Amino acid sequence: MEFSKLKQRAKTYLDDIIAMRRHLHRKPELSYQEHKTTSFIVEELEELGINVDRPLQTGCVGVLEGGIEADKVVALRADIDALPITEEGKHKEPFISENSGVAHCCGHDAHTANMLGTARLLSEIRDQIEGTVLFIFQPGEEKLPGGGRLLCETGYLQKKGVDVIYGLHSYPDLEPGQIALRKGALMARPDEFRVELIGKGGHAASPHEAIDPIVMASQFVNQIQTIVSRNVNPTEPAVVTVGKIDGGSAHNVIPAKVDMLGTVRTFGKEIADMIRDRIEATAKGVAEATGGAYTFDFDYGYPAVINTEWAAENVKDAATELLGNGNVKLLEEPIMAGEDFAFYQQEFPGAFFFLGSGREETGSTYSWHHPQYNIDEDCFITGAALMASLVFKPLS
Structure with missing residues (x-):
């Protein structure tokens, strides 16, 4: 698979991904209450011909069977819940939250839309995919005990035989077209x-x-x-x-x-x-x-996010091919923020990375959980293509 083709396809889908993100941004829902968000995701996946499972009350898992028979199972994860916060910011006025006191000021609307873009990319080339791809749309990342923990406790992913899992988070410290990652300890x-x-x-x-x-x-x-x-x-x-x-x-x-x-x-x-x-x-x-x-x-909250070395190397290699070596930033030190992606890494090899989404011109350089937090929507070109490319990387 030529990853450059995935990036070209992502560019053609950009307007659709942006439209999905803005729809989700207008209608945020708090942790474990994401019923309308889940319905929207399910409808989008079913239109792509992707089967949907519901292991938890909210959230869902899209199951895409590849055209090349194999035991390989790659999971891709996005979180879908919003924060109890009143948002601000002139750049978001066209799609400001319609739910008082609730807002996507941490980027989960972007993660969800990006994953739906990835699902669209991969659904159109499913004949080239080995094994199975799981699109995890996870509830409750922002609130203990964590939707990642709850999903792992169902045994669903274990029964599916997940070999590796990847996830991302929007990152205001880098511009679209860049990523940051680290092998080993990434988040506290x-x-x-x-x-x-x-x-x-x-x-x-x-x-x-x-x-x-x-x-x-x-x-x-x-x-x-x-x-x-x-x-x-x-x-x-x-x-x-x-x-x-x-x-x-x-x-x-x-x-x-x-x-x-x-x-x-x-x-x-x-x-x-x-x-x-x-x-x-x-x-x-x-x-x-x-x-x-x-x-x-x-x-006790979430465990630390500890990236599996070979999975992080897969992210680095795929991102380098897509973006160029100068746009792949290797973090020297971990950050002290937390993420319930760590629960998946207690069960499976996996890697989590940061997707550049900040630019002054679009008011998207505010920190996570700030009332004016926003993302530069050009990040979807990078995010959708990179997540799709990881499906084609080896398992070690």
């Missing part, structure tokens, strides 16, 4: 914690008669900043961040409690466990020292 495991510091409410003018949980929270936040710097090997990436503090109601009232939410980012459960224990020990110490109390919850 995103665990979450909740701490409630319980004091004794009172009048702000009489702090000696109260136990101030705001002071407790201040001490707690400052102290956990040393967990990484003093407990983790400096060569090991790790992050502890408090993302939300909720406490108090007025300038002259000492509240009874303060709630905090935070995240821990690491590349191994052993380090995550150590950080979890240190966070709880800090909460306990602060509470006991001030005469207060605490509660602590820790939710």
Whole structure:
């Protein structure tokens, strides 16, 4: 298969892929609620003559049987859910979200449309495909426990005999026509914690008669900043961040409690466990020292995204042929964001990569989860063709 031909075909489909993306962008749905999104995907796949399975309540898997009989099974994955966020941005005005407080500000509409473009490319040359291609349209990437985990737990993909799985994410730091990837560790495991510091409410003018949980929270936040710097090997990436503090109601009232939410980012459960224990020990110490109390919850999130070496090499080789060597960026360090694509990699060889989608002229250089997040739609030429080309790469 000449990959340049796939790119030429993708160019001819660009307007259709853009139209699908904008339709999905107008009608975003939250994690595990993607019923209309799923119906749209199923309709598009069936029009291409691709059989559809429904292992979960939302999302689906398109099954394309190639014309060359073989045991080879290649899975391609896109996520379909949106974020609970109100979007902004003049560049998106023609297709702004119609669902209040819900928006595709992480690119999942683009991932879905890109995969439908890939399905169209491959459906027209199915006679040249060895074995089977699975198009996974996965729900719930943005919310624990993760749609990837739920799908793997059904056993569906195992029964299908998946040999390798590939996925991508839009990437505002690179322009369309470029990709970034890394062999080995690519993205961190995103665990979450909740701490409630319980004091004794009172009048702000009489702090000696109260136990101030705001002071407790201040001490707690400052102290956990040393967990990484003093407990983790400096060569090991790790992050502890408090993302939300909720406490108090007025300038002259000492509240009874303060709630905090935070995240821990690491590349191994052993380090995550150590950080979890240190966070709880800090909460306990602060509470006991001030005469207060605490509660602590820790939710293990997705595993780290660890790319299989040969699968990542397949992405690199295919992208180099399609885009040229100068447009394939090899990341020197992993990033600390998380992705539930990692659950698939617990079961199968696989590679995840970043698709350049940022350009100042189209307002598409904002970071993931920003209200103005957008993608430059020229990225579909690269994305659809590259995902299609991976079907023709070897299994080792």
